Amino acid sequence: ERIAILISGRGSNMDALIAACAKPSFPASIELVISNNPDAAGLDTARNAGIATQVIDHHDFGKDRQAHERQIDAALQSHRISTVCLAGYMRLLTPFLINNWEGKILNIHPSILPLFPGLDTHARAIKAGMKLHGCTVHIVTEDMDQGPILGQAVVPILPNDTEHKLAQRLLKQEHLLYPQVLKHFLRKDEPEHSVEALING
Numbered sequence: 112e113r114i115a116i117l118i119s120g121r122g123s124n125m126d127a128l129i130a131a132c133a134k135p136s137f138p139a140s141i142e143l144v145i146s147n148n149p150d151a152a153g154l155d156t157a158r159n160a161g162i163a164t165q166v167i168d169h170h171d172f173g174k175d176r177q178a179h180e181r182q183i184d185a186a187l188q189s190h191r192i193s194t195v196c197l198a199g200y201m202r203l204l205t206p207f208l209i210n211n212w213e214g215k216i217l218n219i220h221p222s223i224l225p226l227f228p229g230l231d232t233h234a235r236a237i238k239a240g241m242k243l244h245g246c247t248v249h250i251v252t253e254d255m256d257q258g259p260i261l262g263q264a265v266v267p268i269l270p271n272d273t274e275h276k277l278a279q280r281l282l283k284q285e286h287l288l289y290p291q292v293l294k295h296f297l298r299k300d301e302p303e304h305s306v307e308a309l310i311n312g
């Protein structure tokens with residue numbers, strides 16, 4: 112399987128996917144990293160790993176979201192990509208790309224969906240008095256953060272947590288969860304582990 116990753120920034124989840132795919136037993140290879148942001152730190156990480164990168168800056172397309180996505184689509188086609196992983200990609204996809212790649216785009220979201228779709232999930236979970244927080248890998252559909260759930264991992268929210276501390280704690284689980292879920296998705300099997308096993312990696 113040939114995977115593309117779409118990023119907008121740091122790219123730490125991308126990095127976790129690259130590391131996992133580098134293992135011979137992993138059923139996929141990362142063939143392309145696309146960023147809508149020319150300054151995304153993740154671009155350097157991908158280049159250093161020897162992966163093809165492409166910047167497709169949405170600013171170059173004005174308000175024409177579909178024109179931006181047509182270029183992304185062309186890049187995916189030309190690299191013969193089969194599955195797309197969003198990893199901190201901060202733009203909503205339009206039905207154009209979602210329909211062209213129906214059931215083939217995965218996303219990682221930093222909350223226990225369907226709780227807290229959208230932004231600022233860590234702060235919102237703390238504010239809501241939650242004792243648990245988590246992350247979800249799901250299939251991307253037209254309804255933001257509402258596609259079929261493929262896997263979740265959870266972390267505790269501690270008494271003096273800040274948004275930053277919680278985000279850091281969760282990020283470690285994101286890095287374990289995303290490659291695991293991708294592997295099972297590509298193999299079309301079910302994970303044998305419970306959520307608790309995923310907590311402990």
Ligand code: GRF
Nearest residue numbers: 121122123124199219220221
């Ligand atoms: C992660 O928290 C991810 O769940 C969310 O955006 C953040 C991206 O971080 N979608 P990174 O770019 O993967 O480091």
